[in-house]
Amino acid sequence: MAVITPLEDPEVLAKWQHFDWTPENRKKADAAIAKYPAGRQHSAVLPLLDLAQRQVGAKEGTQGWLPIPVLEFVGREIDMPYVRVLEVATFYTMFNLQPVGRFHVQVCGTTPCMLRGSDELFAACKKRGLTKGHTTEDGLFTLSEVECLGACANAPMVQINDDNYEDLTAKTMGAILDALAKGETPKPGPQVERQTSCPEGGATTLKKMAERNYDYRPQWTDTAGEGA
Structure with a gap:
């Protein structure tokens, strides 16, 4: 007996077949598409997929995923064939093609x-x-x-x-x-004492730079202030 994945589940397909942007996300989607010149709307596929996944997640109370009807919707938004949208969604691990948790x-x-x-x-x-x-x-x-x-x-x-x-x-x-x-x-x-990827335990040299945009250059020249 064949196993039906969430992407193929008839109930899932029916649930999301009328997917559309919320008013707020419609503005965000239009803004993303508008960043590209006419004929280049396919370039907006990444931000639109991310936006759609987040909208699904907001509705389900999870991190979100991309059911087939949602992928098809994104394709229609930018006149991009479904298979091309699917190629992008399957390439990046940031996109989930099955439900995930919160x-x-x-x-x-x-x-x-x-x-x-x-x-x-x-x-x-x-x-x-x-x-x-x-x-x-x-x-x-x-x-x-x-x-x-x-x-x-x-x-x-x-x-x-x-x-x-x-x-x-x-x-x-x-x-x-x-x-x-x-x-x-x-x-x-x-989760240790360091700022971003700085040395663990804090700066060991140029310590004043950690406090403010301190200019050490005058100290490195023969004449004070030269090159400052």
């Missing part, structure tokens, strides 16, 4: 994160009932393994919805998941 936990498994302990992050997820490719029964979490998320210097890291969490350990990963489950908002970014 929090989409994307753990980077690429080499830097793997070497720095991404397996421990997966173990922390598993301890709380998260398994790769599945959504928890309460609909709260969906766990995915993804390729590089661009924060290699702060590995290992995860992306949860729109936020990155970096410099993780099994303990801090667990604390973030527990906080989200309780309705709290954990602090995104590095």
Whole structure:
């Protein structure tokens, strides 16, 4: 017996067949399309897919996904064949082609994160009932393994919805998941004492630059003020 995926489920297709922008999102969609000259509207497919996924998510109380009727709708908006829209949606992991939970936990498994302990992050997820490719029964979490998320210097890291969490350990990963489950908002970014990808523990040189836009150049010239 063939398995019916959410994309092919008749009830899902019927639910979303009349998808249309909310008034607010209509303005955003029109603004995105207007950024491109006539005949180049296909270039707006990425922002429109993102906007559509967020609208679906807002309706379902999740991170959102893209049912077939929604993909078709986006195609009609920019006169783009459905198969071309699908090609884009299947290329980028930011787009979900099946329902996800309220929090989409994307753990980077690429080499830097793997070497720095991404397996421990997966173990922390598993301890709380998260398994790769599945959504928890309460609909709260969906766990995915993804390729590089661009924060290699702060590995290992995860992306949860729109936020990155970096410099993780099994303990801090667990604390973030527990906080989200309780309705709290954990602090995104590095989970150690560092600003973005600066050295851990704070600046070790040019410390005044961390306080303000301090000009060190006069100190590096023979004549005070030269080159300032």
